[in-house]
Amino acid sequence: MTRFEFHFVCEELNLEQETLQRWIESRLIQPSDPSGPFFDEEDLSRLRLLSDMKQLYGTNDESLEVLLHLIDQIHHLTAEIKKLKS
């Protein structure tokens, strides 16, 4: 599995290091390997969404937490429905 390093992620997503650090501390992002930290594909996809929300919609950290929580609920429910259908 590909793992991405902290600085690579910041550069790739055009993110300030402080922002990424803050998101990790507030547990908006929970790196797949906290030791590095190293990020996997799933972390990166979540970071890309966070970064887009921040840059495109001007969303602040407090609102990001609420939005991501709602989005996670939708994914959770979608997965449950899928499970039921099968």
Add this chain to the structure above:
Amino acid sequence: MAAKDFYKILNLKKSASKEEIKKSYRTLARKFHPDLNPNGKTAEEKFKEVSEAYETLIDDEKRKIYDAGGFDPSQRPSPGGTSYYHQTQSQDDSRYRDIFREAFGGGINFEDLFSQQERGRQSRPLKGEDQLFRLEVPFKDSILGSEQTVVLPTGEKIAVTIPAGVKSGQKLKLTGRGGPGFNKGPNGDLFIEILVKDSTQFKRLGNDIEVEVPVLFSVALLGGSVRVPTPDGQVELTLPAGVSSGTKMRVKGKGVRKSPPGDLYAALKITVPKKIPTDLKKAVEDWHKTYGEKLGEEASK
């Protein structure tokens, strides 16, 4: 020449400034973001295209190469981690979904929820739907009460008793006349909302009603009888001599017909004929000179 027209993709002129590029990109990216349009394949493609165009045009160097026709973006190596969030979350082993589930005590067990509902639907008797209709009632009926036949949308005719004293907005309940029950459950109820039409003649005041009655000045002066309209025909009312305009005479029991019934009040309105005979005029003038002027002064004090 490059394969795609980035200016066209971002709705821009070739001379567009950096600010214009940023603005247009933000507008389009917000519209087509794949995580906000998770089922739209076109949205995702459009978003990628818009992002690609933006990344090239916002970078001075890349833009210069692109404008010179020397840069084919389709040849660009794709960077690491290109999945969108909804894509990683639709996989079975999504970590963030599990984090959410743990945080909320195992999430919701839909299997349980649905099967319970399914079982319920199969065996439990359920009451039918309640239904609501509106019925317009003449003022007279709201005072006297009446029987009306109402035709339901199903074609069924039902007799409805309008109780005396009913008011607009009041609902009559007909138990068991609503939608059919499920699994031998009882029928729903039928509600009829009453709308009382206003009367031009009568005014309702609680259980009493008021009506204006014109009285000829001579009757007001000498006393006599007048005819008073009521919701169920006219009655005769005897007036004493010397009544004034605005006096209200009570006609007992002619208001709302419930127990005990309300009363009807006849508000008297004295009328004077336009043409007054000379002898009458003369008599009134004499009287006015002797008594009227003094009485008029006292009255206006």
